[in-house]
Amino acid sequence: MEQLLEPKINTRDFIIAKAAELFNLHGYNGCSMSDIMKATHLKKGGIYNYFKSKDEIAVEAFNYSYKKIIERFRSKLDYDKSSVEKLFSIIEVYASFISKPLMKGGCPIFNTAVDATDNHPALKERAKKGIDSLQKYIEIKVEEGIECGEFKTNCEPSKIASLMIINLEGAIIMSRVHGNDEHMLLTVELLKDYINKCRT
Amino acid sequence: MEQLLEPKINTRDFIIAKAAELFNLHGYNGCSMSDIMKATHLKKGGIYNYFKSKDEIAVEAFNYSYKKIIERFRSKLDYDKSSVEKLFSIIEVYASFISKPLMKGGCPIFNTAVDATDNHPALKERAKKGIDSLQKYIEIKVEEGIECGEFKTNCEPSKIASLMIINLEGAIIMSRVHGNDEHMLLTVELLKDYINKCRT
Numbered sequence: 131m132e133q134l135l136e137p138k139i140n141t142r143d144f145i146i147a148k149a150a151e152l153f154n155l156h157g158y159n160g161c162s163m164s165d166i167m168k169a170t171h172l173k174k175g176g177i178y179n180y181f182k183s184k185d186e187i188a189v190e191a192f193n194y195s196y197k198k199i200i201e202r203f204r205s206k207l208d209y210d211k212s213s214v215e216k217l218f219s220i221i222e223v224y225a226s227f228i229s230k231p232l233m234k235g236g237c238p239i240f241n242t243a244v245d246a247t248d249n250h251p252a253l254k255e256r257a258k259k260g261i262d263s264l265q266k267y268i269e270i271k272v273e274e275g276i277e278c279g280e281f282k283t284n285c286e287p288s289k290i291a292s293l294m295i296i297n298l299e300g301a302i303i304m305s306r307v308h309g310n311d312e313h314m315l316l317t318v319e320l321l322k323d324y325i326n327k328c329r330t
Numbered sequence: 331m332e333q334l335l336e337p338k339i340n341t342r343d344f345i346i347a348k349a350a351e352l353f354n355l356h357g358y359n360g361c362s363m364s365d366i367m368k369a370t371h372l373k374k375g376g377i378y379n380y381f382k383s384k385d386e387i388a389v390e391a392f393n394y395s396y397k398k399i400i401e402r403f404r405s406k407l408d409y410d411k412s413s414v415e416k417l418f419s420i421i422e423v424y425a426s427f428i429s430k431p432l433m434k435g436g437c438p439i440f441n442t443a444v445d446a447t448d449n450h451p452a453l454k455e456r457a458k459k460g461i462d463s464l465q466k467y468i469e470i471k472v473e474e475g476i477e478c479g480e481f482k483t484n485c486e487p488s489k490i491a492s493l494m495i496i497n498l499e500g501a502i503i504m505s506r507v508h509g510n511d512e513h514m515l516l517t518v519e520l521l522k523d524y525i526n527k528c529r530t
Contacts, residue, residue: 155449156359156449157357157359157360157445158360159356159357159359159360159361160357160358160359160360160449161359240503241444243503243506243507244441244444244445244503244506245357245444245445254507257507258507258508261504261507289516292504292513292516293516293520295500295504296497296500296501296503296504296513296516296517297496297497297500298500299499299500299503299504300495300496300497300498300499300500300501300503301496301500303440303443303444303496303499303500303503304461304492304495304496304499306443306444307443307454307457307458307461308458313492313496316489316492316493316496317496320493
């Protein structure tokens with residue numbers, strides 16, 4: 131790896147990408163520095179050259195995964211015009227985390243939220259921030275939808291956002307436990323029904 | 331510990347109880363034999379006297395946690411008469427896993443389902459079985475409710491059961507991520523509304 135043209139940039143990114151997959155598969159506690167060394171074929175010094183600690187790699191790995199998630203959302207939502215379309219796309223992108231996983235081990239934000247809750251406060255904060263951004267985004271889209279007459283005026287943006295995220299996160303667990311997307315498909319159907327009932 | 335009157339029974343149970351808490355806090359990969367030795371103040375041989383491997387302890391620890399969960403459900407559901415009362419109690423017991431946790435680290439079935447999904451097939455199977463039993467139990471209660479005229483005849487038992495579990499599991503994640511029971515309280519309210527709409 132040290133022979134690459136831009137070693138500082140490329141090796142660092144390579145370590146982050148490999149570590150992101152390992153953390154996603156085995157959790158923070160289940161992934162050691164030796165696991166990262168094995169996956170990257172680098173020696174301890176080769177890794178510590180770019181990162182101070184496993185903690186620092188874990189935070190960077192989460193940022194990397196988060197970016198990939200945002201890219202998937204954007205690749206769909208950027209083409210939507212109305213609020214309804216955007217809410218439907220959020221549901222469909224979530225469902226795609228089961229049918230077309232971003233990386234081995236399921237959704238990185240979800241896994242970090244659960245894995246890191248009692249083990250790693252900095253990662254918990256990152257996961258919380260990611261989920262909060264989505265919650266806020268949905269609330270804004272519902273508010274805009276109410277303003278432009280797409281949604282009924284008595285719709286509650288914060289309730290709709292919470293309901294969507296609770297159901298989609300719950301469906302991810304159930305789909306993982308059962309190894310199929312049956313619960314996710316049911317959730318997609320129920321949430322779309324729910325959103326349709328909020329429309330004018 | 332070796333001096334207790336019934337050492338074989340008591341030491342074994344003591345190891346299981348301590349390990350159950352450790353696995354629940356840190357996951358299967360995050361809890362090593364040395365962690366269990368430290369928590370029980372036993373030497374390696376003292377533990378291997380009762381268990382062949384960490385795997386065996388993990389499965390027994392899950393059984394122990396599962397029993398505690400069932401006890402909490404029974405302590406409430408055994409006093410309910412109607413199907414509606416039983417469904418409401420299931421929702422309230424789930425909510426109590428946030429307000430009055432059974433053990434440190436949250437709900438053991440939920441944690442095992444997520445933690446063990448990609449790491450430990452035997453534990454995944456146990457968690458799946460636990461969730462399937464709850465799903466089946468809810469379905470039967472809805473069917474009985476339809477038969478005795480408590481619920482409308484067009485209610486779909488399997489859909490109601492899935493919806494309840496998806497929402498309650500999702501609410502547990504969101505409550506853990508946010509460190510409060512706001513999302514769980516919303517879920518309790520929405521699920522009770524939903525069940526009330528199914529009533530005759």
